[in-house]
Amino acid sequence: MPDDDYDLPKLLADITAPWRQQAACRGKPTWWWYPTRDEHATAAIAICRTCPVRSDCLTAGLDEAHGHWGGESERGRRRIRQIRSIRAQRAARGLT
Ligand code: SF4
Numbered sequence: 001m002p003d004d005d006y007d008l009p010k011l012l013a014d015i016t017a018p019w020r021q022q023a024a025c026r027g028k029p030t031w032w033w034y035p036t037r038d039e040h041a042t043a044a045i046a047i048c049r050t051c052p053v054r055s056d057c058l059t060a061g062l063d064e065a066h067g068h069w070g071g072e073s074e075r076g077r078r079r080i081r082q083i084r085s086i087r088a089q090r091a092a093r094g095l096t
Contacts, residue, residue: 014060024051034067044068 048071058070
């Protein structure tokens, strides 16, 4: 996504969200959550497992294209979105 496509008000609201004050990753190197290789994410994932705001983080980052959010990789978040979509489709058909 080109930089000029960012929704600046949403971005600022996300950055200043109160739950971020409790994030276990505060003060840690940001690049741990944007690894170029899977093994580089090990430290980030270990920290995310202890984070008290993991759920808030996952909600905020579910649609993000890059990085680890709520302890989930890009692939993990894509899988969660797919499961939620299938559940929503089933609910819409009264199949739940
Ligand atoms: S779950 Fe989110 S807020 Fe918590 S440590 Fe991981 S990346 Fe940071």
